[in-house]
Amino acid sequence: MxxxxxxxxxxxxxxxxxxxxxxxxxxxxxxxxxxxxxxxxxxxxxxxxxxxxxxxxxxxxxxxxxxxxxxxxxxxxxxxxxxxxxxxxxxxxxxxxxxxxLWDEAYELIRRDVYKYRDDGQAIPSSLEPYKDPQGYILDKQGNVLGIHGVTDGKLRGVQILSLPxxxxxxxxxxxxxxxxxxxxxxxxxxxxxxxxxxxxxx
Structure with missing residues (x-):
């Protein structure tokens, strides 16, 4: 056996x-x-x-x-x-x-950016497809200005970009x-x- x-x-x-x-x-x-x-x-x-x-x-x-x-x-x-x-x-x-x-390469596949207003922490809806242009302005998919990245000058609302995770x-x-x-x-x-x-x- x-x-x-x-x-x-x-x-x-x-x-x-x-x-x-x-x-x-x-x-x-x-x-x-x-x-x-x-x-x-x-x-x-x-x-x-x-x-x-x-x-x-x-x-x-x-x-x-x-x-x-x-x-x-x-x-x-x-x-x-x-x-x-x-x-x-x-x-x-x-x-x-x-x-x-190898782990770092996979990060870009799951990372997503969340745009939030600095004054009240409200998130900009992802349906607007916000993005930052080279000048630092936050625009929606139609090109409308939603705010500015970083500290605001008082004319536009400041927006912070958080990467999740x-x-x-x-x-x-x-x-x-x-x-x-x-x-x-x-x-x-x-x-x-x-x-x-x-x-x-x-x-």
Missing amino acids: DQRQALLRISIAEAIAVLTILCLLIGAIWAPWWVLEVVFFVVAMVALLAIAIACTATGEPRTFAAGFAIMLVGYLVLSMAMHAGLVRLSAYYFNKPPMTD AASTYLVVGELLWALSLSYLGGKFVIGFRRYQENARKT
Whole structure:
């Protein structure tokens, strides 16, 4: 009877948990900044918990936690070092991981600009298709002047342009998403490697 273990196994509960975390992270892109702070705190606690499990557990939970923690901490440290300009190869500095470039490319696909009057915060309806001309005037689709971008001179209402989701929030969520994804794959990889070794000993 073949007693070899499958190198990769994903239960239904595990798949649901992964998809739930993925949806929550993507939803955090449009959430207020304080929600993102909570998410970042939870990720930090997950990293510490994974390290604790890797040090105290036995069997496959310890193997998964070790792979998860090493990849998570390693990616976050490397990402922060790159953004700080500390990673250098010869004369070239790496200022961000390659995954960040892929994430940045997708930003323009979901970004939308919201035009709001500065005096009362009222949003200009998107049905008017507002846009800013080279002189800084905010016009509608028919060319009517709705206001002016920035501080008004008293003749026109000042308009501020907000990009949604905020670029800073989008970047942080992207880093966390890549970190957790690579950590999860790292944990699954080390478990698969452990099972491979155990299967090899049985043959």
